[in-house]
Amino acid sequence: MSAVPKTDEIKTELQHLAQAVNSPAPFMKEVVRLLHTRMLKYNWVGFYMIEESGSGEPPVLVLGPFQGAMTPHTRIQLNQGICGAAASTGKTVVVDDVSKDSRYLACSIETKSEIVVPVFVRGKVVGELDIDSHFPAAFQEEDRDLVEYCAKLVGQYLEKSPA
Ligand code: SME
Numbered sequence: 001m002s003a004v005p006k007t008d009e010i011k012t013e014l015q016h017l018a019q020a021v022n023s024p025a026p027f028m029k030e031v032v033r034l035l036h037t038r039m040l041k042y043n044w045v046g047f048y049m050i051e052e053s054g055s056g057e058p059p060v061l062v063l064g065p066f067q068g069a070m071t072p073h074t075r076i077q078l079n080q081g082i083c084g085a086a087a088s089t090g091k092t093v094v095v096d097d098v099s100k101d102s103r104y105l106a107c108s109i110e111t112k113s114e115i116v117v118p119v120f121v122r123g124k125v126v127g128e129l130d131i132d133s134h135f136p137a138a139f140q141e142e143d144r145d146l147v148e149y150c151a152k153l154v155g156q157y158l159e160k161s162p163a
Contacts, residue, residue, distance in 0.1 A: 007146040024157045029065045031150050036067040041138040042131050044068030049127035071107040081105035086116035090125050096137035115139040117151040121159045
């Protein structure tokens with residue numbers, strides 16, 4: 001058994017990956033892959049990125065790289081869902097029991113809990129990292145810390161080199 005917590009190992013791997021890839025898109029794919037394969041309760045992991053219409057329409061969250069079952073929610077308004085709540089407030093949202101949250105947009109009947117963490121570039125929300133679990137209350141302090149760390153790295157990466 002390693003003495004290093006798994007979340008710390010993942011953070012170190014992500015730092016290395018951030019240096020090994022040369023644009024944000026492959027880095028985001030790697031973040032999704034790592035979290036989905038290594039964190040056993042993370043059953044759906046994906047990014048939603050904000051798309052500005054440019055024609056007076058409100059911005060919308062558009063599904064980006066993800067792993068897990070296909071979701072019916074490929075475009076989410078900022079006033080809809082847990083995803084919309086995180087993007088519009090710029091705050092992490094953790095839901096221990098999605099069946100008790102009226103904002104929840106169902107992706108899979110197996111989902112029991114969810115975390116959504118905004119991604120910032122120069123202080124502005126540009127997207128978010130969304131994770132669903134088949135286990136209730138899967139996202140504890142350590143998980144929140146890991147997912148916020150991932151979102152921060154992606155934000156820093158995007159800031160250096162827009163996707
Ligand atoms: N559950 C999210 C929708 C996205 S799926 O989980 C992939 C929400 O309530 O916004």
